[in-house]
Amino acid sequence: MATNKEMTGGAAGATVIGPTITINGKLSGDEDLTVRGRVEGEVTLTKTLFLEVSGVVKANVSVKNAVISGVVVGNVRATESVELTKEGRMVGDIAAPRVILVDGASFRGRIEMGDASVSRAAGDRVGRPARVSARPSAPPPRPPPPPRAEARGMANSKSTVTPILSKMESKSPPVPPALAGAGKRKVVVRKRER
Amino acid sequence: MMEREAEHMANTVIGSSIVIDGEISGEEDLVVQGTVKGKISLKESLFVEGSGIVEADIQTQNVEVAGKVTGNINASQKVELKSDCRVVGDIRAPRILIADGASFKGNVDMDAKGR
Numbered sequence: 001m002a003t004n005k006e007m008t009g010g011a012a013g014a015t016v017i018g019p020t021i022t023i024n025g026k027l028s029g030d031e032d033l034t035v036r037g038r039v040e041g042e043v044t045l046t047k048t049l050f051l052e053v054s055g056v057v058k059a060n061v062s063v064k065n066a067v068i069s070g071v072v073v074g075n076v077r078a079t080e081s082v083e084l085t086k087e088g089r090m091v092g093d094i095a096a097p098r099v100i101l102v103d104g105a106s107f108r109g110r111i112e113m114g115d116a117s118v119s120r121a122a123g124d125r126v127g128r129p130a131r132v133s134a135r136p137s138a139p140p141p142r143p144p145p146p147p148r149a150e151a152r153g154m155a156n157s158k159s160t161v162t163p164i165l166s167k168m169e170s171k172s173p174p175v176p177p178a179l180a181g182a183g184k185r186k187v188v189v190r191k192r193e194r
Numbered sequence: 195m196m197e198r199e200a201e202h203m204a205n206t207v208i209g210s211s212i213v214i215d216g217e218i219s220g221e222e223d224l225v226v227q228g229t230v231k232g233k234i235s236l237k238e239s240l241f242v243e244g245s246g247i248v249e250a251d252i253q254t255q256n257v258e259v260a261g262k263v264t265g266n267i268n269a270s271q272k273v274e275l276k277s278d279c280r281v282v283g284d285i286r287a288p289r290i291l292i293a294d295g296a297s298f299k300g301n302v303d304m305d306a307k308g309r
Contacts, residue, residue: 015209018222025216025232031209041216 019054027059035070053087066096075109210245226261244278257287266300 014032017023021037028044035055043049043057048065051057055070062077068088076082078096086104093110101107205223208214212228221237226246234240234248239256242248246261253268260276267273269287277295284301292298 014207015212015228016205016207018206018220018224020222021206021218021220021224023214023216023218025214027212027214027216029209029212029228031211033209033212037206037220 017055051088208246242279 015029015034017033017035017037017039019036023037023039024041026042026044027033027039028042030046032047032050033043033045034050034052035057036052037054038056038058040058043059043061043063045063047063048067049057049061049063051066051068051070051072053069056073057070058073060074060077061072064078065080066076066078066082067085068076068083068090069085070088072088072090072092075093076090076096078094080096081098081100082094082096083100084090084102084105084107086102088102089106091108093112094107095112095114097114099111099113205225206220207225208228208230210227214228214230215232217233217235218224218230219235223238223241224234224236225241225243226248227243228245229247229249231249233253234250235253237255239258240252240254242257242259242261242263244260248261248263248265250263250265251268252263252265255270255272257267257269257273258276259274259279259281261279263279263281264283266284267281267286269285271287272289272291273285273287274291275281275293275296275298277293279293280297282299284303285298286303288304290302290304
């Protein structure tokens, strides 16, 4: 929102790394920095880093504010805030009192907001709820309920025998075709025992 | 001069409070108002402005120095040392201009065959 104004305003007077530029080494300063190119190494600023969509930073970054629309590989430490916009992609750890991840942003790493360990946990679990809910949904289909009543009767009457039978059957399935009707029921019992 | 400054705004600018220690390479104009140490290699022009300090070997197409440069300059077209600039190092380029008031120490090589 305000960042766009700041971006264009900042770009006018302050430092800009153009799209074809590659900097390899240490970069430090006391003014806003707009990166449209590539910076590798280390970035230290007392003001704001604007990483635009075409920008790539493979560095450890230490700034006051960071607005990331490009790609960051490395750790970002900010004294105020880090914002990952919807175009932003980042792999690394973020340490800042304010961290903003906008919908569409891609991030892998740890987030540390300093005061609360809650923030770290939230960052870690971002991807997990989906998986957790997916696992419980898998088991329910197991119990095949329809022929339960009959099967139970069979199971109870032959409870001592069935384990052996089922083992034998599992080893040599083609044996019982002679008892076709009973065979079906036994299959059901086997499933339930597992 | 004004035109050039307007141009500068569109390209890469290293602001006056910025210090870069390392290597800069690229295919566009670079304006240095701050400090760069290490190496600069560009396919376009390098402008070292009055506040700019470059302690680096420079390999570009054109170089225009109004600030301080310590290091060897190798340009494929032109090197221009403006008044009030201070340059220490060797310059190698087909065209070299040194303005009145410029301070320079080093070798000059305009031999076009050498490149």
